[in-house]
Amino acid sequence: MHAVRLHAFGPADHLTYEETDDPAPGPGQVRIAVEAAGVHLLDTAIRSGVQGPLPALPDLPTIPGREVAGTVDALGPDTDPTWHGKKVVAHLGMVPGGYAELAVTDTDRLHEIPEGLDAAGAVAMIGTGRTALGILNFTTVTPDTIALVPAAAGGIGTLLVQYVKHAGGTVIGLAGGPAKTAAVEANGADLALDYNDPEWPAHARKFLAGRTATVLFDGVGGPTTEHALDLLGPGGLHLVFGWSAQGIDADQGPHLLDDAELARRGLTQEQVLGPPMMRKAGGDNPMRTLELAALDHAARGILTPAVHRFPLAEAAAAHRALETRRTTGKVVLEP
Template structure:
């Protein structure tokens, strides 16, 4: 099969398209003929040699990627035969291997893809969709909510805008550049503004007519987040799930005592509840998409161009979930 391999930590150019031996499923595992592989900002940190939230850095050489969708083409011992030939999506957990034509994972991680979803949309929902469903559990939007989404053209931001609008909230979407702002407006935001415009906070205040924001869904950090938090009224919530403006390896923005809250990792899993919180969020995300309430934005790259996908993601030149297609 063909796969993307990383032989040395460093820049995106270190990702190489190679022919490697086909993986074989072991007991309790299934092999997926990959049709779409998700690319995450965390992947770029791991590529550079950062451990991120993982227990340790990946051993080299490695095939990056932890989100895949495709068709099950082989089974290991003890796996129910009904999975063979099924359209599935899976998050590989801490195990890499997604940037490839074939990927192996534990059968317990498989989700059958709902009929109306294509492979790329399923990958988006198992990754960014799961995170979005976890974030809103900290501040479920509804009538009277004024939500500010600083990265509204991104994969998570796109879904947060849709979810909040479906719930009856007023949504202010921020994005960088006119093309992304237009996408945010088309996605249903009540107001879409360019955070590169130094006057954007004044435009938001004018639109709201003195009404304060109640929640900031923040995946950006930095100056944009600081300006957004200044829009909050008493008791407002600042939910931090990333800080791309200051680098994924930096600390959070630490803005306002009493309203800022980190919502990724263990806190999100505790809030999700159930015996398997990850699967709970996966299923909720897939259901929202299958029933037409959420539609993920996807930007596709050929598998062989994984390095270009990483560069675009790092340079904030992407819109929606980045997906590699063999």
């Protein structure tokens, strides 16, 4: 098969498209003929040699990627034969291997792709979609909601905008540059602003006309967060799920207000990724709970993922585009 391999940590050019052995499924596993593989910001950090939230960096050489969708083309021993030939999507967990024409995973990670959702859209929902719904578990969205969504043209931001609008709420979406703000507006945001414009907070205040935002969905951090926090009114909620403006290194963290400042502003602030999200999702397998919910929302048309497609052979270009914020929606590789 063809796959993208990493032989040494470093820049995107270290990702090489090459031939390698076909993987064989083990007991209770299937092999998937991959039609779409997800690319995550964490993948770019790992490629660079940054461990981030992972327990350890992978052994080299490695095939990056942990989200795949396609057709089951082979079964391992003691595997339910009804999986053969099905269109499936899976998050591989901490095991890499997604940037390839073939990938192996356990059957308990599989989901059938709902009718009407293609492989790229399914990949977007299995990772980005589950995270978006996990974040939304921390707030109740109503017609009275006024949401601030930085990085509103990204994979998670796109879905958050759609969810709030589906519930009848108001959305101010932020993005970098006119092309992205146009995409945010087309996605349904009530106001789309370019965070590169130093006057964006003033434009937001003019739109709000004396109102204040009720929730800030924050995956960015940095100066954008600082300005956005000033738009939250008393009783407002700051949900932190990332800090892309500050990098993904585990030694860094989000811009957080101290307890005294929170009390002065009348705000609630929560970091929602990791264990808090899993506890909130509940059930014996919280990740699977969120994955099922994400696929269901896509099947019912409540959420429609935005996808930025690259050929598998151009994984290095996909990484460079993601790192320099030149992508819209979920980045997906297609063999």
